[in-house]
Amino acid sequence: MEIILSAAIGILSASGIWLLLRPRSFQVIIGLCLLSYAVNLFIFSMGRLAPGAPPIMPKGGFVDPTLYADPVPQALVLTAIVISFATTALFLVVMIASRGMTGTDHVDGKERSQ
Amino acid sequence: MAEHNLFLLLACLPFATSLILLTLSPGARGASTWLSGLSLVAGLAILAGFLSGIRDGDVLRASMEWVPSLGMNLAFRLDGFAWLFTTLVLSIGVLVVIYARYYMPARDSLPRFYALLMAFTGAMQGILISGNVLGMVVFWELTSFISFLLIGFWHGAAAARDGARTALIITALGGLCLLTAMLMLGHVAGSHDLGVILRSGDAIRAHPWYGAILALFLLGAFTKSAQFPFHFWLPGAMAAPTPVSAFLHSATMVKAGVFLLVRFSPALGGTEAWFFTVTSIGMATLILGAAVALYRHDLKGLLAYSTISHLGLITALAGIGGPVAILAAIFHICNHAVFKASLFMAAGIIDHETGTRDMRRLSGLFRPMPFTASLAIVAAAAMAGVPLLNGFLSKEMFLAEAVDWHNGTWLDNALPYFAIVGSTLSVAYSLRFIATVFFGPQATNLPKAPHEPPAWMRRPVELLVLICLIVGILPAVTLGPTVNMAARSVVGPDLPYYKIAVWHGVNAPLILSLVAMGVGTLIYVFSAKAIATGPEGPFLLHRIRGQRIYDWLLFRLTWRLPRLALGLVSTESLQPQLRLLVLIALAVAAASLWGGLSLAPELRLHAFNPAFALLWTVGAACAIGAAWQAKYHRFAALVLLGGAGVVTCVTFAWFSSPDLAVTQLLVEVVTTALLLLGLRWLPKRRSEIPEDKLLPAKVRRSRDLVIAVAGGLGIASIAFAVMTRPVVSNVGDWFLGNAYYEGGGTNVVNVILVDFRAFDTFGEIAVLAIVGLTVYGLLRRFRPAPESVAAPDQQTQADSPSLDDYLFVPSVIMVWMFPVLIMLSGYFFFRGHDLPGGGFAAGVTLAIGFLIQYIATNVRWVEARITVLPIRWMGFGLLGAVTTGMGAWIFGYPFLTAHARYVHIPLIGEVPAATAMLFDIGVFATVVGAVVLMLVAIAHQSLRASRMREMDEAAARKEAA
Incomplete structure (x- = not known):
């Protein structure tokens, strides 16, 4: 399982990095989204994998931490998901505004001079 | 204790007045004049109260906590010298305030002007009375900054802006040098206390750092005092309003530099290096300033260069050193302040009443304005050093010092010659001022008909000229004792009383004085014509x-x-920057993990599950496909991106993170909707870009592919190495153990978000709100590219009647889903503390509810029926979160401390009622507002585009008709 997830993280981030280096703004935005999946999964996996042990506590009594998934990476990723949506929105708006002003969707606002 | 507090009051009074003045309305001319004048008079009264103690040689001290964590206090120290100087500054300040009331035109805000002037007075006074050299540097820099604002007060004029900038750059750079010097001094002396430093002169002079300290210190003092070669900022600063010039260039600003030289002469002076540098620079400035002053056509320009020259004189005296030279320097500081302030004011009156300051146009003003003319003539005579005026006395002392034997070096031997050249030139320029402006034929082509100014505009000048006369005639009973007191506080208590007298008999200085006056007159008489027509x-x-x-x-x-x-080092292009960023990240990770990244001896692996493998086969295909298709097939890429997102979401659920799975799924929905809305405004791309087939593009792609694969491999191996390690106990265990007892909730992730780490969450919703507003703000000015304005093909080709009812059934269902989604949102919210859900998930759900209405019908239909005010949602959300946090203060707990309990509600049962829930309401409302704001703002662009289209069509029809 671990090997699958790490491969998945690797593929997601490789696709994201590749797109990040592309010239068209839409490619970059898709790349950022893929990269944010990869990073979220990466942070999440730092708490180790624990199938079937959600961090929902009983009401009272002794709590054995080893029986539950680590809640800290989850809390970090939860806000990261929402924030990455916000940055995607911001970038999208910058992208369409730049497209409206410059007439091109190249990330530099002008086509590469040959 | 009363004295201590009065002293602190003295230090703070100008700043407090400045703040009060800022609150006055721009028209409050009278009130602001009275307020500033009285504040300065109050300062003078406090000083008068201190006099008896100071005269006995007391040193007054006071301190205020400043940065207690660094052990830094704002210490003040008042001795005889500081007392004299502060009195001088405040007295001239009062006169300048009165003068400015009549000088400043009605269109300027007088309270603002006075506020700056008061702040400047406070800063200047701060330099004088600082007991800590670091505090002194702070006040020093403060004078540089406020003088920038004062010189540039008429910021509409380019000359004022340039002059202000030059002054700031030169004096602030000097201030930085001074700061370094003071830090080094503090290190050498072992304390930043002024008294300690002044006492440890021998240690400082013997220290190997002495040369560096002296150089840096002198750079600070010379830049401020406009010494050659830094003198040029001062003439540029003449673009300031005249009251500012009269204040800054007589008693304050430039005098701060010579104050420093005199103050620190016991600590740094007395060496050959000091003598040669300070004396030679002073003499050079004296002669150069006087020579240029003679040729300036602008009245204030002449006075500016004369100021430079006189500052050179004081500097030279400080360089010569010795008790009498120091006393003479202090005496000349006072005398120069008095006559130069009156001359600047007189020049301002002439400018004010005639409309010009050009001496080639001014002439014969004695007849229309006899009083002002007489005052200016007396003041100019004092500047030239005519007997029975104060300028004569200190210049006489200067000449005596120059003639005196000190150390027999060539510079010492040459001093009398330099001094006589300087004095001669100063006689010549003073004479030029008097002769051209007030005598000769009366000028006829002046912009204004000259006449006497309002009486109160002249009063300050009258008072100052009176002081020139009284001090000049009766020095021993007026300034004599005070100057002696000041000199004693600098040099030491064993300074013999020096009697300042008008008549010393016929001696070398007197003869030199007379020679200077005679030669100076001759120079002017013979070169008057050449000067008037020549260059400056x-x-x-x-x-x-x-x-x-x-x-x-x-x-x-x-x-x-x-x-x-x-x-050389930068590019405006995004791609190289991103590439560099990725490469550096890779390099840093590789460098720090090289050899250190190893697998755990016993891998902690979970059993292989084929379903999960299949899941991620699909996910990886989606990711690679999205990367592949993002250029030419954006819609396909978007769908594939969604696929990768869903797989991620399932992974979260798989590994015990229901909260993440829910949030990811919901956010996935809004992200996709958002990007779909954005697609509308991108250019169509059906045919391939021909350059993509060329070799350079292929090379670029291969290179990026290598980088991407390297990055992917790296992050995958790190992830694998960490995931297979055994768990180490961390802070998460504490959260797990205490979530219920401390946070009152069983869903630990939610408890962390809204209780344990609520402050972080608060920061995050603030970011979300800011991004929402930014998106909204950016889109308000959005103009689509021309080719995107036309209605999309899908709308224009909708001729066939079958498309009229397109998606009719789904849209009805979507409209009906609205209440269901509201309920779902409430469900997520209320179970959040105990079970997966919470404010974030609930907020996004409600936002989706609104969004679906927009998709199902259209913007106009929705907005006719529902009023969504996303900005208010955000505002109330943030306010709610803050108020909840602040509520903890009432009970004496820190910000955002939560209280948790369960409330029993009949029929429903135990319900968690933690204050964290109130905070979660804030999170919820902010998320709803921000998400809806962004989506609606983008959706509205279509509406605007269609409105633009309709307007164009209407215009076209009108034209056709």
Whole structure:
């Protein structure tokens, strides 16, 4: 399982990095989204994998931490998901505004001079 | 104790007045004048109260906590010298305030002007009374900054802006040098206390750092005092309103530099290096300033260069050192302040009443304005050093010092010659001022008909000229004791009383004085015509201008050089920057993990599950497909991106993270909707870009592929290495153990978000709100590209009647889903503390509810029926979160401390009622507002585009008709 997830993280981030280096703004935005999946999964996996042990506590009594998934990476990723949506929105708006002003969707606002 | 507090009051009074003045309305001319004047008078009264103690040799001290964590206090110290100087500053300040009331035109805000002037007075006074050298540097820099604002007060004029900038750059750079010098001094002396430093002169002079300290210290003092070669900022500063010039260039600002020289002469002076540097620079400035002053046509320009020259004189005295020279320097500081302030004010009156300051146009003003003329003539005579005026006395002392034997070096032997040249030139320029402006035929072509100014505008000048006369005639009973007291506090208590007298008999200084007056008169008489028609500088000197060198340097350093450097190391292109970023990240990770990244000896692996493998086969295919298709098939890429997102979401659920799975799924929905809305505004791309087939593009792609694969491999191996390690106990265990007892909730992730780490969450919702507003703000000015304005093909080809009812059934279902989604949102919210859900998930759900209405019908239909005010949602959300946090203060707990309990509600049962829930309501509302705001703002662009289209069509129809 671990090997699958790490491969998945690797593929997601490789696709994201590749797109990040592309010239068209839409490619970059898709790349950022893929990269944010990869990073979220990466942070999440730092708490180790624990199938079937959600961090929902009983009401009272002794709590054995080893029986539950680590809640800290989850809390970090939860806000990261929402924030990455916000940055995607911001970038999208910058992208369409730049497209409206410059007439091109190249990330530099002008086509590469040959 | 009363004295201590009064002293602190004295230090704070100008600043407090400045703050009060800022609150007055711009029209409050009278009130602001009275307020500032009285504040200064109050300061003078406090000083008068201190006099008896100071006269006995007391040193008054007071301190205020400043940065207690660093052990830094704002210490103040008042001795005889500081007392005299502060009194001088405040007295001239009162007169300048009165004068400015009549000088400043009605269109300027007088309270603002006075506020700056008061702040400047406070800063200047701060330099004088600082007991800590670091505090002194702070006040020193403060005078640089406030003088920038004062010189640039008429910021509409380019000359004022340039002058202010030059003054700031030169004096602030000097201030930085001074700061370094003071830090080094503090290190050498072992304390930053002024008294300690002044006492440890021997240790400082013997220290190997002495040379560096002296150089830096002198750079600070010389730049401030406009000494050659830094003198050029002072003439540029003449673009300031005249009251500012009268204040800054007589008693304050430039005098701060000579104050420093005199103050620190016991600690740093007395060496050959000090004597040679300070004396030679002072003498050079004295002669150069006087020579240029003779040739300036602008009245204030003449006075500016004369100020430079007189500052050179004081500097030279400080350089010569010795008790009498120090006393003479202090005496000349006072005398120069008095006559130069009156001359600046007189020049201001002439400018005010005639409309020009050009001496080639001014002439014969004695007849229309006899009183002002007489006052100015007396003051100018004091400047020239005519007997029975105060300027004569200190200049006489200067000449005596120059003639005196000190150390027999060549400079010491040459001093009398330099001194006589300087004195002669100063007689010549003073005479030029008197003769051209007040005598000769009466000028006829002046912009205004000259006449006497309002009486109260002249009063300050009258008072100052009176002081010139009284001090000049009766020095021993007026300023004599005070100057002696000041000199004693600098040099030491064993200074013998020096009797300042008008008549010392016929001696060398007197003869030199008379020679200077005679030769100076001759110089002016024989060169008057040549000066009036010539350039503004002697011989070839006007061609070499400090200002020009400075401008050249400034242009090179702040314009050419940065651009050159930018051209070398920077690019405006995004791709190389991102590539560099990725490569550096890779390099740093590789460098720090090289050899250190190893697998755990016993891998902690979970059993292989084929379903999960299949899941991620699909996910990886989606990711690679999205990367593949993002250029030419955006819609396909978007769908594939969604696929990768869903797989991620399932992974979260798989590994015990229901909260993440829910949030990811919901956010996935809004992200996709958002990107779909954005697609509308991108250019169509059906045919391939031909350049993509060429070799350079292929090379670029292969290179990026290598980088991407390397990055992917790296992050995958790190993830694998960490995931297979055994768990180490961490803070998460504490959260797990205490979530219920401390946070009152069983869903630990939610408890962390809204209780344990609520402050972080608060920061995050603030970011979300800011992004929402930014998106909204950016889109308000959005103009689509021309080719995107036309209605999309899908709408224009909708001729066939079958498309009229397109998606009719789904849209009805979607409208009906609205209440269901509201309920779902409430469900997520209320179970959040105990079970997966919470404010984030609930907020996004509600936002989706609104969004679906927009998708199902259209913007106009929705907005006719529902009023969504996303900005209010955000505002109330943030306010709610903050108020909840602040509520903890009432009970004496820190910000955002939560209280948790369960409330029993009949029929429903135990319900968690933690204050964290109130906070979660804030999170919920902010998320709803921000998400809806962003989506609606983008959706509205279509509406605007269609409105634009309708307007165009209407215009076209009108034209056709």
